[in-house]
Amino acid sequence: MITAYLGLGTNLGDRVASLEQAIGMLKQTPGISVQRISSVYETSPVGYLEQPPFYNLAMEILTTLPPRDLLGRILEVERKLHRVRTVRWGPRTIDIDILLYGDQIVNEEGLQIPHPRMTERAFVLVPLYEIAGNILIPGKQQTVKYWLAQLPKDQEIQQTEIRLGLERYPV
Ligand SMILES: Nc1ncnc2c1ncn2[C@@H]1O[C@H](COP(=O)(O)OP(=O)(O)OP(=O)(O)O)[C@@H](O)[C@H]1O
Numbered sequence: 147m148i149t150a151y152l153g154l155g156t157n158l159g160d161r162v163a164s165l166e167q168a169i170g171m172l173k174q175t176p177g178i179s180v181q182r183i184s185s186v187y188e189t190s191p192v193g194y195l196e197q198p199p200f201y202n203l204a205m206e207i208l209t210t211l212p213p214r215d216l217l218g219r220i221l222e223v224e225r226k227l228h229r230v231r232t233v234r235w236g237p238r239t240i241d242i243d244i245l246l247y248g249d250q251i252v253n254e255e256g257l258q259i260p261h262p263r264m265t266e267r268a269f270v271l272v273p274l275y276e277i278a279g280n281i282l283i284p285g286k287q288q289t290v291k292y293w294l295a296q297l298p299k300d301q302e303i304q305q306t307e308i309r310l311g312l313e314r315y316p317v
């Protein structure tokens with residue numbers, strides 16, 4: 147069993163519905179057990195700027211799937227939610243990234259873990275900090291908290307009151 151972290155993003159259509167559907171499909175996947183989900187954050191687009199704002203969240207899972215199989219399932223979830231690839235870094239109904247996979251470093255064609263751009267992105271680090279601030283980023287020696295503190299404060303990100311997947315954590 148490996149603890150892995152996923153980053154989810156959406157900026158087309160009903161963003162809450164897309165996140166809920168993606169979470170639901172991940173929860174139903176044999177070999178994946180969803181453990182924690184951050185709040186939903188509204189974030190300004192990074193990279194390609196002429197597109198609507200995103201909702202982003204981070205998720206902790208326990209998984210028995212090897213990295214390739216986890217990626218395969220993620221791509222399937224994206225496909226089922228009708229993600230259409232157009233522009234690089236462009237709008238999407240759902241984007242799911244494998245951020246961390248235990249303490250492993252994967253550098254293969256089509257799969258890099260830790261996600262190579264994660265330490266530059268507030269839309270990744272802020273939600274991840276909420277659920278795993280003290281975790282070390284393999285190959286980068288320092289924690290999520292450390293990398294978040296290094297980020298320039300120019301990326302707009304706003305915590306919303308939206309909490310998804312909370313039925314696992316009754317109050
Ligand atoms: N850690 C990873 N998590 C998810 N996909 C990855 C990862 N590493 C490599 N990939 C590859 O990236 C492809 C997805 O690229 P995509 O078009 O979603 O990039 P993007 O989300 O626009 O940009 P970015 O990669 O900067 O977030 C997948 O098909 C997959 O093969």
Ligand SMILES: Nc1nc2c(c(=O)[nH]1)N=C(CO)CN2
Nearest residue numbers: 155189190191192200235269
């Ligand atoms: N705010 C925000 N910007 C992005 C996002 C994202 O999820 N959120 N995803 C991208 C491609 O992975 C490119 N830019």
